[in-house]
Amino acid sequence: MKTVIIQYNxxxxxxxxxxxxxxxxxxxxxxxxxxIQTADKVIFPGVGEASTAMQYLRERNLDEVIKSLKQPVxxxxxxxxLLCSHSEENNTTCLGIFExxxxxxxxxxxxxxxxxxxxxxxxxLQTDLFKGIAENxxxxxxxxxxxxxxxxxxxxTNYIQNYSSALHKNNxxxxxxxxxxxxxxxxxxxxxxxxx
Amino acid sequence: xxxxxxxxxLDIKDGRTVKGVxxxxxxxxxxxxxxxxxxxxxxxDELVFLDIAATVxxxxxxxxxxxxxxHKINIPFTVGGGIKTEEDxxxxxxxxxxxxSINTAAFLQPEIINRFAKNFGSQCVxxxxxxxxxxxxxxxxxxxxxxxxxxxxxxxxxxxxxxLGAGEILLTSMNHDxxxxxxxxxxxxxxxxxLPVPIIASGGGGxxxxxxxxxxxxxxxxxxxxSIFHYKEVAIPDLKKFLHQKGISIRI
Numbered sequence: 001m002k003t004v005i006i007q008y009n010x011x012x013x014x015x016x017x018x019x020x021x022x023x024x025x026x027x028x029x030x031x032x033x034x035x036i037q038t039a040d041k042v043i044f045p046g047v048g049e050a051s052t053a054m055q056y057l058r059e060r061n062l063d064e065v066i067k068s069l070k071q072p073v074x075x076x077x078x079x080x081x082l083l084c085s086h087s088e089e090n091n092t093t094c095l096g097i098f099e100x101x102x103x104x105x106x107x108x109x110x111x112x113x114x115x116x117x118x119x120x121x122x123x124x125l126q127t128d129l130f131k132g133i134a135e136n137x138x139x140x141x142x143x144x145x146x147x148x149x150x151x152x153x154x155x156x157t158n159y160i161q162n163y164s165s166a167l168h169k170n171n172x173x174x175x176x177x178x179x180x181x182x183x184x185x186x187x188x189x190x191x192x193x194x195x196x
Numbered sequence: 197x198x199x200x201x202x203x204x205x206l207d208i209k210d211g212r213t214v215k216g217v218x219x220x221x222x223x224x225x226x227x228x229x230x231x232x233x234x235x236x237x238x239x240x241d242e243l244v245f246l247d248i249a250a251t252v253x254x255x256x257x258x259x260x261x262x263x264x265x266x267h268k269i270n271i272p273f274t275v276g277g278g279i280k281t282e283e284d285x286x287x288x289x290x291x292x293x294x295x296x297s298i299n300t301a302a303f304l305q306p307e308i309i310n311r312f313a314k315n316f317g318s319q320c321v322x323x324x325x326x327x328x329x330x331x332x333x334x335x336x337x338x339x340x341x342x343x344x345x346x347x348x349x350x351x352x353x354x355x356x357x358x359x360l361g362a363g364e365i366l367l368t369s370m371n372h373d374x375x376x377x378x379x380x381x382x383x384x385x386x387x388x389x390x391l392p393v394p395i396i397a398s399g400g401g402g403x404x405x406x407x408x409x410x411x412x413x414x415x416x417x418x419x420x421x422x423s424i425f426h427y428k429e430v431a432i433p434d435l436k437k438f439l440h441q442k443g444i445s446i447r448i
Contacts, residue, residue, distance in 0.1 A: 011289060011316060011317060011320070012294075014266065014289075014290060014291070014292050015266065015292055015294065018266050018267045018292055019270065021267060022267070022268075022270060047317060047319065047320075048317060049317075107392075110389060110390070110391075110392065111388070111389070111415065113392055113393055113394050113417065114392065115318075115319055115363070116198060117319065117363075117364065117394050117417075118198050118199060118200075118201050118241065118394070118417070118418070119198070119199045119201070119241055119447040120197065120198045120199070121197070138199070138447040140271070140272060141198075142272075142319045158197065159198055178272075180270075181270065181271060181272045181294065182270070182271075183236065183270050183271055184270065186270060187270060
């Protein structure tokens with residue numbers, strides 16, 4: 001099986017590579033269109049800012065390549081947000097796979113910090129991505145923006161309000177949390193994705 | 197609900213943990229990777245690795261260690277000690293660190309906070325502050341591992357650092373550090389009630405009740421400790437169970 005992690009101008013790509021290594025999968029990190037198109041599984045990770053990431057993808061035609069993929073694709077954190085329709089982060093038009101929109105957390109209480117940083121629960125779990133994962137399991141999150149709840153929602157989390165902690169449409173999956181940093185549970189979700 | 201975080205801190209020198217540890221589960225108690233993995237398996241929410249003897253010559257040793265840690269450990273971790281430049285940060289992040297922590301270098305050159313935040317994102321820039329309550333009733337910033345006093349108030353420095361882009365504050369009270377008599381609740385609560393970023397309380401944690409106090413009265417988002425975990429005075433699973441039973445939002 002060929003697993004490709006899309007290389008672009010976002011952080012945290014190595015962490016995903018190492019997490020795959022821990023579950024016994026050798027992946028390659030690449031921005032080559034051929035590599036991405038011929039992969040069995042594609043992971044679209046990322047920690048960063050939406051508009052510069054989209055600009056980078058467009059300049060390399062990776063936006064169209066990602067949209068045309070037919071194999072299972074997993075967006076993580078910023079990767080998931082870029083698969084949505086639009087992000088409030090610098091008013092960015094995203095890839096539009098998921099119809100949900102990405103909005104900024106607005107905290108009215110100084111005790112509720114933005115970005116959300118730490119462990120929070122996921123619930124309403126759907127699809128085989130969460131096979132064997134218990135409701136209200138803990139995942140590690142670092143994000144100041146969130147995806148709204150809609151037709152593609154397959155997991156929700158509450159922080160300030162309920163938001164989509166995972167999305168799914170056709171062959172595309174996205175998780176807001178970091179499975180690569182979510183202990184054993186995160187490794188199970190990665191394995192579930194690789195088994196899709 | 198977002199949980200409060202428990203963070204063991206491992207002091208590193210020449211690639212080895214410094215404080216004496218005694219875990220029968222470990223083949224080599226001085227191996228930071230083994231100890232970090234043990235804490236992760238026990239339910240630690242994050243780890244901090246602090247290179248206490250950071251020198252230019254030894255940076256390669258640290259980055260190699262970080263790479264090994266990142267391969268082995270499945271929870272987030274922060275690396276600190278001697279970080280001054282974008283290149284230092286870039287190497288550590290590329291080797292798999294999730295966050296970096298800066299202290300004296302940031303105080304002497306505050307603009308590095310801004311540059312690090314712009315280049316790598318605020319979420320990975322942890323500002324560590326060593327603070328001490330003086331006889332005049334004010335908390336002051338100390339530098340160089342607590343050896344050098346400044347005339348800057350901790351609240352003023354923390355506010356400025358957050359404005360520059362620090363994503364988290366790791367606050368160590370020198371009055372409390374090593375005492376095992378509890379965390380500095382007042383300055384921790386003051387920072388947490390004022391600043392829009394998470395506050396990690398450090399220094400003084402000696403019992404499970406102290407962690408309860410710092411998460412309630414101290415309003416901390418996370419609490420860090422070292423020797424009580426290393427010497428098994430407080431076990432992480434017991435601590436988390438205690439906090440959960442007391443109604444604190446905690447990952448168990």
